[in-house]
Amino acid sequence: MLSIELQISLVLFFSLAGYLLSSRINQSAVVGIIIIGIIIGPSLLSIVKYSDAIEMLAHLGAIMLLFAIGLEFRIRDIYQLKYALIALAGIVVPWGAGYFLGYLFGYPFNVSMIIGVSLTATSIAITAKVLEEMKKLTAPASRAIIGAAVIDDVLGLLAMSIAVQSAKGDIAFTEIFITVMKAAVFLTAGIFAAPHIKKLFVKLDEKRLAREFPHFLFMTAIMFCFLYASIAEVIGLSAIVGAFLSGAALEGVKFKNSKDLKEGAEYLHVIFGAIFFISLGILANLRDLTFGMSAFFAALIIVAVLTKVIGCGITAKMAGFSRSESLVIGFGMSPRGEVAMIVALIGLTSKIISQEIYVAIVLMSLITTILTPVFIRKLKW
Amino acid sequence: MLSIELQISLVLFFSLAGYLLSSRINQSAVVGIIIIGIIIGPSLLSIVKYSDAIEMLAHLGAIMLLFAIGLEFRIRDIYQLKYALIALAGIVVPWGAGYFLGYLFGYPFNVSMIIGVSLTATSIAITAKVLEEMKKLTAPASRAIIGAAVIDDVLGLLAMSIAVQSAKGDIAFTEIFITVMKAAVFLTAGIFAAPHIKKLFVKLDEKRLAREFPHFLFMTAIMFCFLYASIAEVIGLSAIVGAFLSGAALEGVKFKNSKDLKEGAEYLHVIFGAIFFISLGILANLRDLTFGMSAFFAALIIVAVLTKVIGCGITAKMAGFSRSESLVIGFGMSPRGEVAMIVALIGLTSKIISQEIYVAIVLMSLITTILTPVFIRKLKW
Numbered sequence: 001m002l003s004i005e006l007q008i009s010l011v012l013f014f015s016l017a018g019y020l021l022s023s024r025i026n027q028s029a030v031v032g033i034i035i036i037g038i039i040i041g042p043s044l045l046s047i048v049k050y051s052d053a054i055e056m057l058a059h060l061g062a063i064m065l066l067f068a069i070g071l072e073f074r075i076r077d078i079y080q081l082k083y084a085l086i087a088l089a090g091i092v093v094p095w096g097a098g099y100f101l102g103y104l105f106g107y108p109f110n111v112s113m114i115i116g117v118s119l120t121a122t123s124i125a126i127t128a129k130v131l132e133e134m135k136k137l138t139a140p141a142s143r144a145i146i147g148a149a150v151i152d153d154v155l156g157l158l159a160m161s162i163a164v165q166s167a168k169g170d171i172a173f174t175e176i177f178i179t180v181m182k183a184a185v186f187l188t189a190g191i192f193a194a195p196h197i198k199k200l201f202v203k204l205d206e207k208r209l210a211r212e213f214p215h216f217l218f219m220t221a222i223m224f225c226f227l228y229a230s231i232a233e234v235i236g237l238s239a240i241v242g243a244f245l246s247g248a249a250l251e252g253v254k255f256k257n258s259k260d261l262k263e264g265a266e267y268l269h270v271i272f273g274a275i276f277f278i279s280l281g282i283l284a285n286l287r288d289l290t291f292g293m294s295a296f297f298a299a300l301i302i303v304a305v306l307t308k309v310i311g312c313g314i315t316a317k318m319a320g321f322s323r324s325e326s327l328v329i330g331f332g333m334s335p336r337g338e339v340a341m342i343v344a345l346i347g348l349t350s351k352i353i354s355q356e357i358y359v360a361i362v363l364m365s366l367i368t369t370i371l372t373p374v375f376i377r378k379l380k381w
Numbered sequence: 382m383l384s385i386e387l388q389i390s391l392v393l394f395f396s397l398a399g400y401l402l403s404s405r406i407n408q409s410a411v412v413g414i415i416i417i418g419i420i421i422g423p424s425l426l427s428i429v430k431y432s433d434a435i436e437m438l439a440h441l442g443a444i445m446l447l448f449a450i451g452l453e454f455r456i457r458d459i460y461q462l463k464y465a466l467i468a469l470a471g472i473v474v475p476w477g478a479g480y481f482l483g484y485l486f487g488y489p490f491n492v493s494m495i496i497g498v499s500l501t502a503t504s505i506a507i508t509a510k511v512l513e514e515m516k517k518l519t520a521p522a523s524r525a526i527i528g529a530a531v532i533d534d535v536l537g538l539l540a541m542s543i544a545v546q547s548a549k550g551d552i553a554f555t556e557i558f559i560t561v562m563k564a565a566v567f568l569t570a571g572i573f574a575a576p577h578i579k580k581l582f583v584k585l586d587e588k589r590l591a592r593e594f595p596h597f598l599f600m601t602a603i604m605f606c607f608l609y610a611s612i613a614e615v616i617g618l619s620a621i622v623g624a625f626l627s628g629a630a631l632e633g634v635k636f637k638n639s640k641d642l643k644e645g646a647e648y649l650h651v652i653f654g655a656i657f658f659i660s661l662g663i664l665a666n667l668r669d670l671t672f673g674m675s676a677f678f679a680a681l682i683i684v685a686v687l688t689k690v691i692g693c694g695i696t697a698k699m700a701g702f703s704r705s706e707s708l709v710i711g712f713g714m715s716p717r718g719e720v721a722m723i724v725a726l727i728g729l730t731s732k733i734i735s736q737e738i739y740v741a742i743v744l745m746s747l748i749t750t751i752l753t754p755v756f757i758r759k760l761k762w
Contacts, residue, residue, distance in 0.1 A: 012604035219400075
């Protein structure tokens with residue numbers, strides 16, 4: 001067992017190699033880092049083991065990443081009707097198509113439900129990172145993707161709890177209703193609290209404390225981030241939804257005495273985000289994919305990309321976006337990232353799906369994640 | 382069991398309370414945070430448990446802290462003869478006095494040896510943090526403290542391995558010799574590598590890669606930091622010695638395209654350093670100190686402070702420092718911090734010392750740590 005220091009050093013070393021690779025193949029840093037992750041993981045070289053410590057740091061990395069991304073987004077933008085419509089299409093179309101795919105390949109009702117649900121989520125982390133690197137985070141299409149992806153994440157996790165509860169044979173409508181209500185209360189409270197939190201930060205910045213300890217407000221912000229993340233987890237959402245919300249609540253805050261939040265969040269997420277992305281690569285063991293699964297696997301990937309491109313893209317076009325913007329939105333909604341992996345993991349541990357379907361979903365999630373930056377960068381918009 | 386997100390949020394919340402307390406009592410942030418740590422720990426309120434996850438993050442915090450401190454120090458300054466003399470006095474006087482104290486209280490040879498060794502180490506982390514807050518990090522007395530403390534840390538850890546090996550009944554001189562040689566090679570190699578590493582960083586800064594990814598060199602630096610830390614651990618030194626050395630190797634590097642290392646290291650160590658300092662407070666359970674131990678405990682603290690003040694102070698005076706500077710150096714060398722705690726822990730797990738001596742050493746370490754900033758701030762220099 002390597003010491004934690006050496007593990008971190010190795011992961012950062014290979015992340016740097018990922019940067020180099022990205023620069024050479026002219027791709028987003030995320031793609032390079034994930035590919036390096038696959039190479040050093042059990043799929044090929046088995047150099048780095050995915051230890052509990054690295055898993056925890058990767059989890060913290062995802063939280064810091066979403067916090068940093070949240071800092072770039074105005075909270076009002078997320079709750080526009082057109083984003084809600086795009087998000088809804090991005091849930092219904094993949095869910096239905098995924099279920100139908102499972103049905104075609106002869107899987108039972110519960111398994112097909114999990115396959116469908118795993119296709120609903122959208123991982124904002126990867127697309128947002130690519131958009132950030134392209135310096136297009138504030139473009140209308142980018143805002144639509146992030147806004148709709150946040151809604152999708154929330155709705156996708158709700159869909160998962162419904163699917164798991166139904167698989168257990170007891171669809172407790174009251175429980176589902178309570179989860180939905182808690183989520184609604186949390187998100188609404190977060191939106192209404194945002195301007196007050198911003199005011200509080202600006203007020204604190206003028207106190208002696210901020211002059212004495214210029215990092216005081218940065219630490220307060222990170223404390224908020226982890227508080228929101230833990231609240232999100234408690235009420236059954238993904239922790240990163242909370243982290244994103246806390247970041248969005250502090251968007252645009254400027255200080256006179258205190259250190260800049262965005263700058264600090266960037267330093268944190270560069271280090272821990274790299275650990276997160278390399279973990280995604282290490283986790284995907286290509287050797288687990290059996291030959292017998294190849295037809296299902298190929299179909300799953302095609303369905304995964306097409307349902308988001310068609311579902312979200314057409315809705316975006318109808319909502320007034322241009323043809324190329326709609327395509328960007330469709331492809332931008334395609335990466336399933338860690339959210340689908342979590343759905344697959346819960347399906348596996350609840351004994352609803354088998355090991356091979358689990359691997360197929362994880363790899364589908366990874367491949368859509370790798371393909372997305374390629375498509376988004378290739379499109380002219 | 383609380384989620385890791387909530388644990389981090391709580392620890393940061395209480396660290397912020399520590400900042401507030403420090404500001405009120407006009408003390409260093411470190412003192413406030415450690416006192417809050419004692420209050421929320423098992424000594425009083427038992428609000429926060431010291432989990433494995435927090436322990437790991439605190440360890441990473443100590444590493445990042447020493448890296449940031451290293452970035453402020455010129456490597457040549459550490460290896461001056463007068464610092465070596467101060468350091469040597471800071472090892473020999475406390476070791477001898479500590480051994481004699483154990484002998485007076487009737488403890489056997491091996492136990493007295495561990496008591497002596499636990500007094501040799503000096504924790505740079507606390508003093509350096511206080512000096513940083515006082516904006517006196519570059520004063521000659523400060524440089525002497527840091528330089529001597531680094532040497533003390535190295536020598537103290539060597540003394541520990543000798544004491545533990547002798548307690549086991551087999552003083553293998555070859556093994557001790559090999560450890561000393563490995564340490565010497567590592568430190569010497571670190572010093573000679575430093576200018577080349579600096580040149581490499583400046584060269585990389587001019588490449589396209591640095592313009593494309595401005596955080597590339599920051600990540601490289603953190604990778605170096607953890608690499609050095611793990612090498613230090615492998616050869617039997619404390620990981621933080623390696624982290625300090627890596628920081629010192631990059632002192633004064635300025636970039637045109639890349640993000641600033643010092644600034645980034647500060648953001649990291651503010652968050653993780655707080656976790657480290659609050660852990661020191663939580664770990665010290667005041668309830669474990671029995672009444673029967675009070676005479677020994679009181680004597681231990683007096684010996685701990687006096688031996689460093691007299692040993693290092695007189696040596697500093699002879700080396701040409703002023704009277705007040707010599708006092709600052711003496712008190713500045715007093716905090717035993719996490720190094721003495723590690724010595725105590727190894728003594729306990731090697732079954733050389735009892736639980737109550739373990740608690741006495743840990744608390745001695747903590748109290749010298751809390752007293753030091755008070756003395757340094759009170760002195761006029």
